[in-house]
Amino acid sequence: RLSKTLAVGLNTQMTKEAAAAQIYLSYASWASSAGYDGISNFLFRHANEERSHMMKFLEYILQRGAKVKIEAIPAPPEDPTSVQDCFNKVFESEIDNTKAIYKLVKMSLEEEDWATWNFMQWFVKEQTEEETMAMNLLDKIKVAGGLKASGDALYELDRDLRGTPDDA
Ligand code: OFO
Numbered sequence: 270r271l272s273k274t275l276a277v278g279l280n281t282q283m284t285k286e287a288a289a290a291q292i293y294l295s296y297a298s299w300a301s302s303a304g305y306d307g308i309s310n311f312l313f314r315h316a317n318e319e320r321s322h323m324m325k326f327l328e329y330i331l332q333r334g335a336k337v338k339i340e341a342i343p344a345p346p347e348d349p350t351s352v353q354d355c356f357n358k359v360f361e362s363e364i365d366n367t368k369a370i371y372k373l374v375k376m377s378l379e380e381e382d383w384a385t386w387n388f389m390q391w392f393v394k395e396q397t398e399e400e401t402m403a404m405n406l407l408d409k410i411k412v413a414g415g416l417k418a419s420g421d422a423l424y425e426l427d428r429d430l431r432g433t434p435d436d437a
Pocket residue numbers: 286289318319322363366392395396399
């Protein structure tokens with residue numbers, strides 16, 4: 270059975286994954302309104318990923334005999350001001366999530382809850398991939414010329430992100 274501390278920690282992380290999904294939904298909607306349909310698709314796909322992370326936590330908590338508490342999801346931050354700003358914000362939010370994941374790994378280690386430690390390893394790996402994904406997005410925008418990116422370069426980047434199911 271999960272300890273009370275770990276149950277609370279995992280529940281908080283479950284809500285954090287839901288918040289991450291909302292952030293991606295919000296940025297995806299912004300990108301769509303700004304005319305970047307490819308970027309928008311990419312971000313919508315990623316919102317679904319975050320929702321599936323949320324479900325993983327939910328199912329694990331139940332499976333270990335603890336209670337799930339569905340809580341309010343914090344609102345996403347303001348809309349990005351540019352594609353570069355959008356990708357920066359995505360990167361920051363993934364870094365922040367990695368820190369939260371590592372904290373849970375540490376907690377499970379301290380409690381010698383090896384089942385939770387093992388469960389968390391999937392997320393450790395996933396976060397590495399997600400940070401790489403965010404860094405790749407930042408590299409792409411840099412190559413396109415950052416804030417000074419031309420319409421053509423942004424168009425190409427947008428087209429690039431339209432159909433890369435493996436990236437999201
Ligand atoms: Fe983007 O990460 Fe969930 O865990």
